[in-house]
Amino acid sequence: MTKKRKGLVIVNTGKGKGKTTAALGLLMRARGQGLQTCVIQFIKSDTGRWGEVKTAQELGIEWHKMGDGFTWLSKDVDESAAKARHGWKLAQEKIISGEYDLIVLDEFTYTMHFKWLDTQEVIDWLKANKPPEMHLVITGRYAPEALTEYADLVTEMTKIKHPFDQGRKAQRGIEF
Amino acid sequence: MTKKRKGLVIVNTGKGKGKTTAALGLLMRARGQGLQTCVIQFIKSDTGRWGEVKTAQELGIEWHKMGDGFTWLSKDVDESAAKARHGWKLAQEKIISGEYDLIVLDEFTYTMHFKWLDTQEVIDWLKANKPPEMHLVITGRYAPEALTEYADLVTEMTKIKHPFDQGRKAQRGIEF
Numbered sequence: 001m002t003k004k005r006k007g008l009v010i011v012n013t014g015k016g017k018g019k020t021t022a023a024l025g026l027l028m029r030a031r032g033q034g035l036q037t038c039v040i041q042f043i044k045s046d047t048g049r050w051g052e053v054k055t056a057q058e059l060g061i062e063w064h065k066m067g068d069g070f071t072w073l074s075k076d077v078d079e080s081a082a083k084a085r086h087g088w089k090l091a092q093e094k095i096i097s098g099e100y101d102l103i104v105l106d107e108f109t110y111t112m113h114f115k116w117l118d119t120q121e122v123i124d125w126l127k128a129n130k131p132p133e134m135h136l137v138i139t140g141r142y143a144p145e146a147l148t149e150y151a152d153l154v155t156e157m158t159k160i161k162h163p164f165d166q167g168r169k170a171q172r173g174i175e176f
Numbered sequence: 177m178t179k180k181r182k183g184l185v186i187v188n189t190g191k192g193k194g195k196t197t198a199a200l201g202l203l204m205r206a207r208g209q210g211l212q213t214c215v216i217q218f219i220k221s222d223t224g225r226w227g228e229v230k231t232a233q234e235l236g237i238e239w240h241k242m243g244d245g246f247t248w249l250s251k252d253v254d255e256s257a258a259k260a261r262h263g264w265k266l267a268q269e270k271i272i273s274g275e276y277d278l279i280v281l282d283e284f285t286y287t288m289h290f291k292w293l294d295t296q297e298v299i300d301w302l303k304a305n306k307p308p309e310m311h312l313v314i315t316g317r318y319a320p321e322a323l324t325e326y327a328d329l330v331t332e333m334t335k336i337k338h339p340f341d342q343g344r345k346a347q348r349g350i351e352f
Contacts, residue, residue: 005347016331018188018198021205025197025228026350028204032230033349052201054208059231101349135350154337155192160330171181173209173277174202174311 007134009126009151013109013143016157023104023137024052030135031059035101038062038094042087042140043107051173064090084116095130102135109140112147119144126150183310185302185327189285189319192333199280199313200228206311207235211277214238214270218263218316219283227349240266260292271306278311285316288323295320302326 010026012019027037039061041049049065056063066087091105112119123146130136138147148154170176186202188195203213215237217225225241232239242263267281288295299322306312314323324330346352 008347008350010350012194013336014334017329018194018201018331018333021198021201022194022333023197023201024204025194025200028200028231029197029225029227029352030349032227032232032234033352035349049205051205051208055204055235056208058208058235135347148336151337153193154335155194156334156336157194157198158190158332158334160189160324160332161327162329171184171311173206173211174184174186176205 005133007130007132007136008153009130010135010137010153010155011109011143011148011151012137012139012155012157013141013148014156014158015141016159017162018157019139019141020052020106022155022157023106023139026102026135026137027056027061027104028059030102031061036099037102037104038064038100039104039106040064040066040087040091040094040108041106042066042084042111050176066090080114081116084111084114087111088117088122092125092129095126095134095136098131098134100134102137104137104139107140108138109143109147112144113140113142119146123147123150181309183306183308183312184329185306186311186313187285187319187324187327187330188313188315188333189317189324189330190332190334191317192335193338194333195315195317196225196228196282198331198333199282199315202278202311202313203232203237203280204235206278207237212275213278213280214240214276215280215282216240216242216263216267216270216284217282218242218260218287226352240270242266256290257292260287260290263287264293264298268301268305271302271310271312274307274310276310278313280313280315283316284314285319285323288320289316289318295322299323299326
């Protein structure tokens with residue numbers, strides 16, 4: 001791991017597009033700089049994130065798809081909470097390992113927004129355990145205020161116009 | 177090229193981070209879906225976009241760095257306009273070739289914002305010549321209103337918090 005840098009905590013939030021794709025772009029950038037990266041995907045995406053997962057594999061980027069992760073539509077709150085905790089446990093192992101320069105926790109905000117994880121406990125753990133030089137990227141809507149206060153860089157993606165408004169279907173290679 | 181889809185015109189604008197990285201994420205996604213992609217980078221970046229260019233090369237993504245492109249600080253307006261037109265000419269060739277599923281015009285908005293290209297002429301040309309099934313991604317601040325009206329999907333990236341505010345330096349693998 002490259003030393004002597006200040007690892008940033010980056011949050012991409014808001015209701016617009018680009019939260020996950022901007023994290024993917026950072027992966028691409030970091031990968032080109034020879035940094036070690038890892039993705040933990042918390043939401044089981046309808047579209048499976050096929051495109052990006054395939055490219056990540058090709059690039060040798062470690063990608064953990066929480067195959068048993070919760071979905072947007074989960075009705076079983078206990079089960080969702082248990083799965084969120086399972087994902088967070090893996091994230092903690094990866095973060096504390098010191099093997100990575102950049103870790104992406106994709107759609108991680110929901111675990112806190114829906115109270116499956118306690119926001120303050122997550123932040124306190126990160127403050128105590130995140131390697132100082134490691135970059136951490138967290139994506140998802142509804143980033144808790146305490147998280148954005150803790151973060152170094154927070155960007156809100158706002159939808160100005162979206163083709164779904166015009167009744168168009170999701171496009172392969174664009175939406176997934 | 178895959179047929180039977182509606183190619184989207186996507187604009188990532190605003191003063192926040194994530195405009196280019198979200199476009200890179202779309203490249204990664206599209207690449208994993210086997211789509212043919214191409215990037216034309218209009219602004220000669222201080223940081224050279226080293227990380228992403230290297231990863232793009234590794235993935236076989238075509239990347240045209242307008243090495244003689246204008247910079248943010250250019251004082252010679254005639255020269256900047258000439259260089260913008262040069263980049264646009266290449267973009268037109270790539271778009272009209274029909275060889276690509278997704279083309280990214282990185283930092284292209286500035287060519288219109290600074291009046292080096294006429295916004296309406298650009299849009300009229302795209303309306304007449306862009307293959308209907310091709311996705312086009314345009315990034316940069318100050319997207320002209322006519323462009324956002326023409327686009328299918330427009331996202332504004334807003335800075336909520338940025339480490340430069342706190343006097344931190346650009347980070348390798350994150351900023352470039």
